[in-house]
Amino acid sequence: MSKNLLKINNLKTYFFTDAGTVKAVEGINLKIAEGETLGLVGESGCGKSVTALSILRLLPSPPGKIVEGNIEFKGKDLLTLDEGRMRQIRGKDISMIFQEPMTSLNPVFTIGDQIMEAIIVHEKMSRAETRKWMLQLLKIVGMPAPRERFRSYPHQLSGGMRQRAMIAMALSCHPSLLIADEPTTALDVTIQAQILNLLKDLQKKFGMSILLITHDLGVIAEMADRVVIMYAGRIVESAPVGKLFAEPRHPYTQGLLKCLPHLELDQVRLDVIEGQVPDLIDLPPGCSFQSRCQFREKRCLQEFPSLREVEEGHYVACYIKTGTKAQSSKGTKKK
DSSP states (O other), rough: OOOOOEEEEEEEEEEETTTTTEEEEEEEEEEETTOOOEEEEETTSSSSSHHHHHTOOOOOOTTEEEEEEEETTTTEGGGGSOHHHHHHHHHTEEEESOOOOOHHHHHTHHHHHHHHHHHHHHHOOOOOHHHHHHHHHHTTTTOOHHHHHHTOOOOGGGGHHHHHHHHHHTTOOOEEEEESSSSSSSSSSHHHHHHHHHHHHHHHTTOOEEEEESSSSHHHHHHEEEEEEEEEEEEEEEEEEEHHHHHSSSSHHHHHEEEEEGGGTTTTTOOOOOOOOOOOSSOOOOOOTTOOOTTTTTTOOOOOOOOEEETTTTTEEOOOOOGGGGOOOOOOBOO
């Protein structure tokens, strides 16, 4: 068994606004082992990106604040470190690929200068050595004509090239953990496949762990070793990727999988999860999924169920036995 690289215990991250307190992350626990890819899945607003920003301590403050919990990285609690030490960790030990490169890359500096800056800050290398390593990185991530792209500005690159530049920047100091926040969302299907294959190859090459944040279950099936499902700021299910797809236990996970199209089933229409995600300022008592769950019982309205292990490595936060059995996702066939 690989030892844990990252361990999050009872993390609570809130945003204090004029409208009220937004409980964006409400007491989550998760682990990432060395060399593992952990997929973090859920609808927009469920707390995935806030979890990533909490790890790096990049929350806008105010209004954001980590109010409880700890985040252990290589045995050290990141929440106890001063800002100077966190700056040393960001980019070197933990790197992040953001969802939209155009909002992350500086439009007035060339791609080469931005990648070199990260190397110069963290590594004791001369400018000539830095330039040589940077050009090698651009080749590694599959950037066409790297010497030309070195002098290019972000607006002069395609979406796929910008994402490759972001990956090169994230990997420039050989991080132990790469956080990839929706790394393929803005890309077309063929470029998405290229970027995912690139990440898998680079993981093998550099031996890093990956926290892959997405709402795309197809990406999770392709990339992840384990999957964590979030809903309304909480973890509702966690399992090895094969087990989760074969036997989803939480009604929300089952609903997500039913929403996937099945070409061989000749579906007339996709299933949907009825209702809406609850307001994180005014969460209902009990299970956050209760208003959308067809299996709910009286106790579901009273207290949020804790994660329990239903079989080895498979955890679910659900009271209902009916909801812990895989439901049919055959879809509707034409008559």
